[in-house]
Amino acid sequence: MNKQECIIIKDLLPNYIKNLTSVEVNEFIEKHISECHSCKEFLGELEREYQKQTLKDNILEQEEIDCLKKYRKKMRTLLLTLVSFIGGLLVIVFTVLGIKYKYNKYIITSVYDKLNEISNIENFKIGITDKHINFENNTEDTFSENIYYIDGKYREQHNEINTNREILNNYEYSYYGEVDSNKRTEVYEETKTIINSTTNYNYTSKEGILKVFDSSTPLSARENPLLVLSMNIRDERYEGKEYYVIKFQNSKNSYRELWIDKNSKLIERNINDIVGEFYSEKKIEYTPNIVKEDDVQVSAKGYTVKNKQAEVEKEIAEFMNNGL
Numbered sequence: 488m489n490k491q492e493c494i495i496i497k498d499l500l501p502n503y504i505k506n507l508t509s510v511e512v513n514e515f516i517e518k519h520i521s522e523c524h525s526c527k528e529f530l531g532e533l534e535r536e537y538q539k540q541t542l543k544d545n546i547l548e549q550e551e552i553d554c555l556k557k558y559r560k561k562m563r564t565l566l567l568t569l570v571s572f573i574g575g576l577l578v579i580v581f582t583v584l585g586i587k588y589k590y591n592k593y594i595i596t597s598v599y600d601k602l603n604e605i606s607n608i609e610n611f612k613i614g615i616t617d618k619h620i621n622f623e624n625n626t627e628d629t630f631s632e633n634i635y636y637i638d639g640k641y642r643e644q645h646n647e648i649n650t651n652r653e654i655l656n657n658y659e660y661s662y663y664g665e666v667d668s669n670k671r672t673e674v675y676e677e678t679k680t681i682i683n684s685t686t687n688y689n690y691t692s693k694e695g696i697l698k699v700f701d702s703s704t705p706l707s708a709r710e711n712p713l714l715v716l717s718m719n720i721r722d723e724r725y726e727g728k729e730y731y732v733i734k735f736q737n738s739k740n741s742y743r744e745l746w747i748d749k750n751s752k753l754i755e756r757n758i759n760d761i762v763g764e765f766y767s768e769k770k771i772e773y774t775p776n777i778v779k780e781d782d783v784q785v786s787a788k789g790y791t792v793k794n795k796q797a798e799v800e801k802e803i804a805e806f807m808n809n810g811l
């Protein structure tokens with residue numbers, strides 16, 4: 488065999504087994520192979536080598552595909568887990584919010600219902616202690632008030648105790664009258680004076696007296712689900728009684744708290760605190776059916792009696808009427 492031809496054939500064989508050679512070249516190669524043992528052996532070797540390589544490549548490719556499939560499966564599982572987790576979390580969040588809403592709504596509604604209930608009672612006493620501390624002026628004032636109410640007649644008994652003030656130290660007076668009336672009798676203990684005061688508006692009403700319970704209560708919020716939900720209510724024990732405490736954080740240094748007696752469902756404490764500047768605490772005590780007729784009758788004897796048109800109050804009333 489021509490050595491020169493063998494070299495050319497061996498050169499062509501790698502392309503031949505990959506089917507990259509032309510029909511004419513194939514014929515030339517096949518003719519040579521049928522006659523040349525050396526080149527035939529070389530072709531056999533090449534083919535075995537090529538098959539091995541192809542097999543390896545196929546395995547690698549399959550491995551790559553498997554890996555990709557595994558990755559996709561993993562991602563799908565991960566995504567599914569994540570979705571279930573978020574779903575579960577949402578269910579928990581909504582359940583917790585639902586419970587909180589029901590709880591808050593129950594408390595607010597109880598307070599509201601209780602107020603409606605006591606508005607029908609014709610005999611009650613309300614004791615109020617209102618303490619104000621002003622840290623800037625270093626003053627402390629305590630206003631005490633006992634309101635006696637029986638069948639439309641009332642007595643508002645006031646007592647003011649001031650510290651760090653020169654004028655008033657212990658100031659005591661009472662207002663007597665009937666609700667929805669423009670007359671009242673004012674009795675001042677220090678000066679032993681009785682003033683029969685008349686004005687052109689009604690001094691007070693039964694609703695006005697009971698306002699001490701709801702003037703600061705966000706009772707109107709009970710129909711607003713978001714406001715009800717946002718209320719921050721905690722349990723508290725104070726002076727042997729159980730309370731719901733609603734806290735309103737007005738700002739970082741300022742908050743208000745309403746303390747609701749769990750038994751009576753009435754607001755018994757109302758705290759306003761501007762930390763380091765001002766603190767006020769109002770305590771309210773309600774007792775039904777203990778007032779007697781004598782409690783609302785003027786009993787002072789030997790006092791100087793004066794009559795008065797309450798000018799300042801008249802101006803306020805005019806202002807209010809104009810405002811409406």
Ligand SMILES: [Zn+2]
Binds near residue numbers: 492493524525526
């Ligand atoms: Zn050859």
